[in-house]
Amino acid sequence: MKIYLIGYMGSGKSTLGKILAQEQEMNFIDFDHFLEEKEGKSIAKIFEERGEIYFRKKESEYLNELLQGYDNTIISLGGGTPCYGDAMERIKAAEGTSVYINVGVAELTQRLWSQRDHRPVLKHQDTPEKLEEFIRKHLFERSYYYNQAAVKLMVKGEPVGELVAQLQQKLF
Structure with a gap:
């Protein structure tokens, strides 16, 4: 079994x-870390250089490897x-199940405000309002792809343990 979050x-x-x-005794790969290891530098550094x-x-190349x-x-x-x-077509065609972790704009803004310096596409959002506007626009553009996932998990502030339990129920 393979699951793409x-x-x-x-x-x-x-x-x-x-x-x-x-909990499921499966392997885990964080694609960002995988890519950074392959390239020998951080994503921020790759964007910068x-x-x-x-x-x-x-x-796209490394995604093929994982698929x-x-x-x-x-x-x-x-x-x-x-x-x-x-990419989304290749993910859907590959062996495994895609899962969209759907979090609302307000919650994403709150989570990402303190992380924006480490995320190249957010670096220039210098007020919470600008960040929220950016996320809202970006999420609108990306939702077409995200919503093609086979499974959807709606997140509305639930504790992590509850979300994991919901995922287990949907997947296993």
């Missing part, structure tokens, strides 16, 4: 994925991973 940055893909993988186009090209192997694994994809090129 998708959703906006800060939605909890990695947090939920790690716990779910541990090579730009977003280079990053998205490499992201081909890694059985019995939960993979937390990057927030933009399914939204570029034919």
Whole structure:
């Protein structure tokens, strides 16, 4: 079994994925960390040195690698991973189940405000209002891809343990 967690940055893909993988005795891969290891530098550094186009090209290449192997694994994809090129089509065609972790704009804004310096696409959002407007627009653009996931988990402030239990019920 393979599970692909998708959703906006800060939605909890990695947090939920790690716990779910541990409870189900599965492997876990955080795609952002996987990509950073392959490239030998942080995503922020890749954006700074090579730009977003280079990053998205490499992201697509490494996604192919993950789609081909890694059985019995939960993979937390990057927030933009399914939204570029034919990535979502490849995810849907691959062995496994895609899960959209759907978190509302207000909750995402609250979660991401303190993290924006470490996230290249959020770096220039210098007020909570600008950040919220950016997330709202970005999420609107990406929702077309996210909503193609086979399973959807609506998050409305529930504790992590409850969300993991909901995922288990939907997937196993």
